[in-house]
Amino acid sequence: MLVDGMALLFRAYFATAVHGQFMVNSKGVPTNGVYGFIKHFLTAVSKFNPSHVAVCWDMGSKTFRTEMYDGYKANRPEAPIELIPQFDLVKEVVEAFDVPNIGLKGYEADDCIGTIASQVKKDALVSILTGDQDILQLLDEQISVVLLQKGYGNYLIHTKDTFYEEKGIQPRQMIDLKAFMGDSSDNYPGVKGIGEKTALKLLQQFGHIEGVLENLDQLTKAQRTKIEQDLEMLHLSRQLAEIKCDVPVECALDEAMFRLNRDKVINKFDEIEFRGLDRLLDIKEYA
Secondary structure (H helix, E strand, O other): OEEEHHHHHHHHHHHHHOOOOOOEOOOOOEOHHHHHHHHHHHHHHHHHOOOEOEEEOOOOOOEHHHHHOOOOOOOOOOOOOOOHHHHHHHHHHHHHOOOOEEOOOEOOHHHHHHHHHHHHOOOOOEEEEEOOHHHHHHOEOOEEEEEEOOOOOOEEEEOHHHHHHHHOOOOOHHHHHHHHHOEOOOOEOOOOOOOHHHHHHHHHHHOOHHHHHHOHHHOOHHHHHHHHHOHHHHHHHHHHHOOOOOOOOOOOHHHOEOOEOHHHHHHHHHHHOOOOOHHHHOOOEOO
């Protein structure tokens, strides 16, 4: 199981921060995001029982995508001040589980996930735990995606087949889908005026961006005009949308074997002053 660490941490933080519940410990450090991260993490490990686990992280806001397009994610506010000290703290907790923390400056967690999934899928079935649908482009015979839903322990599980049933396209075509329709959360526009419904129809008919461009004469005049006006942004959006699977990171399977040392984890919980999480540790243990 490859875990999108930021997806779990942010989800957990904002679920409680909205009510002002930051769980500050005696050292003055807010811990609400880390606490919720652990609940998400252990609930998923208990449910899916993975043999190996690694957690991937974003390593700052500057990436090769922001160099390509300075508007990329420019709509996102700075991290809340109560969350900032939790970035290092959550990685300490992951280390206490003897689970690798993986991240590389200049790349996003998704790129690390895509790279490692590509490396290990020949030897193992891979599941990716995230809240981000961008990762669905990685689906194939060996890779499934577990999307977090509201609350704890609620998941939408996608395989290559369920994705096709829902969208009518193959997972890799999702890159071109996002190139056409853009992504408001990542702040790139795609082709103005082309939404998901039209983009799906075009990809179902012509397969990919090149297929659409080779058959512009078959499109409506409005569609053709929109695409021709935003041709440069179409190609740029495709580059922004594609998860890189050749990032210089690696994680050998033997490094990620999940072997819970209960005493080590409980000592970490005591140090951070967490209460009530011990019961979630009733999963396989190898001291």
